[in-house]
Amino acid sequence: MARHFITSESVTEGHPDKICDQSADAILDAILEKDPFGRVACEVLTTRGLVFVAGEITTDCYVEIPDLIRELLIEIGYTDTDMGIDAYTCAIITAIQEQSKDIAMGVNLGGAGDQGMMFGYATRETKELMPMPITLAHKLVRRLAEVRKANILSYLRPDGKSQVTVEYEDDKPIRVDTIILSAQHHPDIKSEKLHSDLKKYVIEEAIPRELMDDRTKILINPTGRFVIGGPQGDTGVTGRKIMVDTYGGVSHHGGGCFSGKDPTKVDRSASYMARYVAKNLVASGVCDKVEVSLAYAIGIAEPVAINVNTFGTGKIEEDKIVKILKKLFDFTPQGIIDKLNLRRPVFKKTACYGHFGREEEGFTWEICDMAYAIKREAGI
Numbered sequence: 283m284a285r286h287f288i289t290s291e292s293v294t295e296g297h298p299d300k301i302c303d304q305s306a307d308a309i310l311d312a313i314l315e316k317d318p319f320g321r322v323a324c325e326v327l328t329t330r331g332l333v334f335v336a337g338e339i340t341t342d343c344y345v346e347i348p349d350l351i352r353e354l355l356i357e358i359g360y361t362d363t364d365m366g367i368d369a370y371t372c373a374i375i376t377a378i379q380e381q382s383k384d385i386a387m388g389v390n391l392g393g394a395g396d397q398g399m400m401f402g403y404a405t406r407e408t409k410e411l412m413p414m415p416i417t418l419a420h421k422l423v424r425r426l427a428e429v430r431k432a433n434i435l436s437y438l439r440p441d442g443k444s445q446v447t448v449e450y451e452d453d454k455p456i457r458v459d460t461i462i463l464s465a466q467h468h469p470d471i472k473s474e475k476l477h478s479d480l481k482k483y484v485i486e487e488a489i490p491r492e493l494m495d496d497r498t499k500i501l502i503n504p505t506g507r508f509v510i511g512g513p514q515g516d517t518g519v520t521g522r523k524i525m526v527d528t529y530g531g532v533s534h535h536g537g538g539c540f541s542g543k544d545p546t547k548v549d550r551s552a553s554y555m556a557r558y559v560a561k562n563l564v565a566s567g568v569c570d571k572v573e574v575s576l577a578y579a580i581g582i583a584e585p586v587a588i589n590v591n592t593f594g595t596g597k598i599e600e601d602k603i604v605k606i607l608k609k610l611f612d613f614t615p616q617g618i619i620d621k622l623n624l625r626r627p628v629f630k631k632t633a634c635y636g637h638f639g640r641e642e643e644g645f646t647w648e649i650c651d652m653a654y655a656i657k658r659e660a661g662i
Contacts, residue, residue, distance in 0.1 A: 287459055289447040290415035290530025294423045295358050295634040296366070296440020296466070296511070298518025302326035303527075303633040304358075305333065306520050306542025308350045311627035314544070316343035318625040321381045324542035325520045328513040331367065336377040337542065348374040359430070359440040366441060366466075366512020392616050393581035395546040396538070400578075402556025403533035404564040405571040407455055410648075411561050412639035414455040416530025418446040420635045421488040426465055429483050437476075439466035441511030446489075460499045461485060466511035467503075477502045527637050528553070533573050541633045545624035546615055548578045552585070555618045557638050558647040559607060563590075565653035568603060568660050570595035576613060583614040597662050606659045610652060622646045 293300055306324040313320040320341035327334045333351050355361070355369030362368055404411040422444035430438035445462040448455045463480055480502050521539025525531045538549030545551040556574045563572045569592040577587040590603045612621065619625060628644035641648050 284452055286450050287447050288413070288415050288450060288530075288532060289445060289460075290413065290419045290525070290532070291443060291445040292416065292419035292423045292526050292530075292635065293444075293523060294427050294440060294442035296360065296427075296442065297523075298328055298366075298441075298513050298516045299520075299522045300518070300634050301328050301333075301355070301358065301360075301367075301513065302518045302520040303523065303539075303541035304354055304630060305335070305351050306337075307629040307633040308354050309335070309339075309345065309347055310542060310544060311630045312345040312350055313339065313341050313343060314625060314629075315627040316345070317341045320544060321546065322542065322544040323381065323547065326518075326542070327520075328367065328518040330514050331363070331371075332373045332375070332513070333367075334375045334377075337379075338381045339378050340381040347376050347378075360512060363514070365439045366510075366514040392583045392614060394548045394552075394578040394583065394615050395543075395580070396549060397578055397580045398538050398549055399534075399536035400538070400548060400552040400556050400576045401528075401534045401536060402553065402558070402560040402574040402576075403529045403572070404557070404560040405532075406564060408639070410639035410641065411564050413529055413532040415446050415448045416526075416528075416532070416636065417639055418448070418458065418489055418493075419444045419526075419530065420639070422446070422461070422463060422484060424635050425484045425488040426463070426480075434483055435479050437468040437471045439468065439511055441466035441508070441515070448493075455493075457495055458489060458493045458498050460501070461489065462501045462504065464503050464505075464508055466508050469509045473503070473506065529638065534575065540637060541629070545619045545622075548576075548615060548618075551615060551618045551622070551624055552576050552578060552613070554622055554624070554637070554647040555611070555613065558622065558649075559611060559652075561648065562650050562652040562656055563603065565650040566656040566660070567653075567662060568592075568597055568656055572596075574607075583616070585613045588613065598660050602660070606656060610655055610659065 305326040310322045324337040352369045407414045429435045442465045447460040449459045540550040543550045560574045573591045575589045
């Protein structure tokens, strides 16, 4: 039997890069709430004692960006410089300009806000139709945040990371081989207690018992100490966790990040659409695993290419699947925005713990409402 291993990682909301992603999307949501047609391309950088916001924003409304950033930092838990950054005293600098008129000229006519390749993926490995390694990695860091915010483990601080390696046999996940969990903590906590608590309250709660065995390796804070964290320990920038945001490296990635971009930017909206289509394809029974790829030219509405790869699991030929997709779905930016209802302030909560595999309110691209139509057209 063929065996291989796949590894994926995730990070908490207090990770410096995720502070930036959430900040960019908090700004986007605030603008969309007042101006659903606002154009936003927002980038954020954070380092010790500083958050810097830059980008192109075109809107008729006004939002107080420093207040949004401070509210977010408080929500995450950064209220003391000892933790990594202080929401009340950190410097916040903004450098905002309008969207380029050259870009706006094409977008105003319904064209794509940029060129690029976007990918969507789905697989039967989990009930969410996501790869198992990234699903488990997200569950670990979400649980880590839960026990911190609920004061179950009051010595924890906002920064943290996880990594999960899953063993596959004949392309099916059979066990968790390695778990890595790094959690920022108060300097007075003893290593032995930290290890015991994180194993009991986080790992054993997040990872199904049947996936672990006596060969599963568990590494907690591998360096031995994680006190200095957040922007004090590492500079954060928007868009550096694109594999965390998507499929954990299992699928291709076009390279464009999502956070801080309004839905006219196909980096975001077309990636959501590709996931929506991929999930419905798997849910329909047409295939067990699929990658959907879209490509766009800036200012042009229709994609220049649509491709499907079922990795040999398709019940019908891939070219027939593409024809079905073209018949059932509108892949223009406006068509995607309308289908997925993307002119709403729903993006801040996507900016941490993954954009996909979350069957929560607002995640319209996770709804399998087209599975029957696909199945009917495929004749299976």
